[in-house]
Amino acid sequence: MGFGILFLLPMPLFTTNAIVTRSLNYGESDKIITFFTKDFGKLKGIAKGARRSRKRFQNALGLFSHLRLIFFDKEGLGLVRAEGCDILHSFPKIKEEFKKIVYGNYYLELVNEMAGEREANREAFEVLLSSLSSLEEANLQEEQLRIFEIRMLSLFGYRPNMRRCNLCKRDWEDLKEIPVVFFSLERGALICEQCSKMRNNLIPLSLGTARLIEKISQTELSKVERLRFTLQALSESRELLPKFISYQLGKELKSLKAINSIPIHLNSFIPLSPGGRGTG
């Protein structure tokens, strides 16, 4: 087969639903976009002329946009080429409130960091979409954020093992007389008080919080918001989840770092992490 024939072969064209999770300007008029797609997982793509185009990508490639994306993908190349898109929803109400934008950025970064490229995860896509919808429609609740963290940990394979002590294997029933257990960041699992001695990277938590986290990991998305956090569970999961996420990813999320530089009166309802200045 001659090179001329190879040249004439079209690049494969695909269509899928996608959420824009990162958007960077590139060169004079292009954009490099990270999409979390329904059918292909995380995809990085180039949108040629996106900053100047008034037709193909008009106002569609901003963060949070839920799109019907058309792209070319030549196997072996890292970046796909965005060819066009239709906006399905751009979450305008998130963009009207500073604190919602901050929460939303954290959602997007979490997905960006946890998702592997080109690994489809339809459930994670649905969770992200419905979490952004809840963020847009409802008043801010810290519970939403904690549920999102637990669901994503679970869906991307980092699910914390809360059912029994990871060392002596005693389960909740055997541990119910013990007021405090520990979560080991290294093991990603529960450890009882007896087994905790001489071990590092442990976070104390109550058995109730461990049970709640386990339950949220397993419950259907539509029913998960019915589960209630006690104040103790909220405070313990705030202490545990961001640290566990950072430990698993091997770095602190940028959005958390940026949030910590926001003055107290503005971030008082943004208790993303115990290190932050939010009060919860």
Place this chain on the structure above:
Amino acid sequence: MSAYAKPINHLIEALTRLPGIGKKTASRLAFHILRSSPSEAQDLARAIWDVKEKIRLCSSCFNLTDEDPCLICQDERRSREVLCVVEGPNDLIAIENTGVFNGKYHVLHGTISPLEGIGPDDLKIKELLERLQKEKISEVILATNPTVEGGTTALYLTDLIKSLHIKVTRIAYGIPMGSEIEYSDGMTLSKALEGRREI
């Protein structure tokens, strides 16, 4: 090994590092410089060096300038009561080129972008607040881009500036001049309708 003489090759390589310049364009530019008169080549070299040597930030508005304060800040004919906040120096130039705005500016040098780890401390926001407390400013126009990051920055600044009891406005957005309603996206159209005004 390159067929060009070493100095030509060096110039091509240096030009290739500029944005939007590929090897072919760099070769063309290098040969243009080679064919130009010595004074033209020296002018070019001096202009590049001057930019690096002389340009700094204005201590008041943080625009790029070769004298401090910058010419706009020095201009007594401009209103001191209205301050236009922009993301970068290029935005300032774009607004200045309209010839419509007669107030002063403040350049933030970026936007709040939690995803990129850029928070308020990374921008000239603290300096803006100090200015608002020191100078007699009655209105702040937020001219950040209508992007998510530009909007985030505008929302953040609105809260801070309002607490100082200063009027805050944001530039209007909607359908660009010369374009057609039929081809506008829903978000742009809805913003245009929201921002309509009586004529």
